[in-house]
Amino acid sequence: MLHCQLGQLMQINIEDFDPETLVKKLEEQQTTITGLEQALHICKKENADNLASHKLIQSHLREANQNLVLASVRAQTMMEIAEQAKSQMSHMAEHDVLTDLPNRLLLNDRLKQSISFARRYSHQVALIFLDLDHFKNINDSLGHAIGDQLLQSVAKRLQACVRLSDTVSRYGGDEFVVLLSEVKDDQDAITIAEKLKLAMVPPHHINGHMLHVNMSIGISLFPESSQTLETLVRDADTAMYQAKKRGRNRSLMFTPDMNLRAVARQSIEQALHQALQHEEFILHYQPKVNLETGLITGAEALLRWQRFEDRLIYPLEFVNVAEDCGIILPIGHWVLHEACRQTQEWVKGGMDIKQIAVNVSATEFHNKDFVPGIQDVLHDTGLDPRYLQLELTESGLMQDIETTDILHELKGMGLQIAVDDFGTGYSSLSYLRNFPIDTLKIDQSFVRDIVDGTGETIVSAIIAMGVSLKHCVVAEGIETQQQLDFLKTANCREGQGYFFSKALSSQEFPTLLN
């Protein structure tokens, strides 16, 4: 060992240096240090009384010692750096880079350990799944840097709510999981879940933004409701999903009936994939009518699912699942393509249809392939873009700071833009001014209220605003003569609803038009 050799060497009293003694001692110790060998060599050759030789040996010794010390300290430093790197890598493998919280791997490890202890000592383990409500909106509108800082702030608050023996983990995206390693009963877990929810109430101050976030929370208990690690995780996730479905910003304890709903959802998801493959989707067309002349000005294409022979399934029954599992994108593309193909066929056949309106979900609109997809459809079907109107909801328009650019791009292609269900979403006047919108569609809930005299004021106001902003105003859901009369008086240009016609199949619609 380096220090032993050096230590042995140093047993010689350097201040009372005597070359002969040195030679003798070094030979006895059979040292292998290069510097010492040099010294030894010199000692043997030179006259022992020669002062120059004495100093030279001293200098060689010092240099040898110095090099040994340097090498030893550097070796120590290198070893420490290597150990630090190893420890850092080990930490990184088990922690989330953004929040430094335990990741899924470490959570699973601790979960296994907690379940094992719970089995041995007969206590319960609670798993709490948390998901930030509408986090995507923050990421989309303020950017990922702000979103990341928000996640860090959320992580800190969650950690502050639990015991050291509990684990707060980032499960991915905006999902967090809290493992309570020992709880007495479900009430214990519910209390902590409420504490976590309350911790989110004060706004997060990030880069000058005051951000409010809520959480949807799902709780599962081992062994009360879930008997294995896998089911514990799955059940907490299922409960969280139910919390979201029931209006978000709430916590729900898992119950077995939730699984039935999850299974039903899974079954719909599979059926939707099959529906696309087996061409079970069809489009119906509801005419839009000029209220003054009574002439049909166009149609809105509406999706129907022909899953059973005797009845059609309306989008309301499956669109949420389609959104959640992402199949909304291929379905949306199919709708767009089919509507354009059919319209082109009608136009080529000499039918006087002026416009086809297609509903576009927020997910589709904000997908990066949306605009190229439309270009492909128009190219593929040969439909003149001026025939195509895209209907977007207010909330869909408000989700992205790039909305204005996308809308201008679509307008540049020659398409028309309509705001669907107007009055039920954000209803911000600034977007009416900034977005290149052609049409406002008054939501049918307002039109319905015309019957009892309560809705007239709002409808009149929307029409007046639309007219003054030079937008075409279309009333949805017209069902009675009374509603039609009022809308005509209020200068509403177009309308649609059962009063004129329900949505018709592609075979029936041309008959109505002709």
Add this chain to the structure above:
Amino acid sequence: MRQYKIDEAIQYSLALRIDKSSDVRFVSDAIVTLWQEVVGRLEPIIGDRGTEVVFSRSLYLTNKEFPWIVLADNTSSSATQIQLFLESFEGRDSNLLSKASYKLLSTFSQLLASLIGEPLTQRLLTPVLIADTAEN
């Protein structure tokens, strides 16, 4: 004369040199003097670079316990390093300075002992430290 263990000697030496002083300047001067004496003993044996690297490593290890100690970069001389070490003293409590100084010297002697062996370390350092106690 009584045989002192190194840690004991360091404690005695610091107690005598600093003498519970709360004057940062006084403490700084005492540390510099002590350090110069240590360097004077070691340089003929392990060279100036050897002494510097042991001191530098000792400072780094001491910084882990006293993070307010400012560290110089690896290429700095021991004079610069001790200067920065002393500058870190500004505004600190005298008790804390005494603890940090003890920790530095203790770490230094342990590191040296791990390199050249405890007997030699004792033989080299004790005379510097014990000189004070002998005088008293």
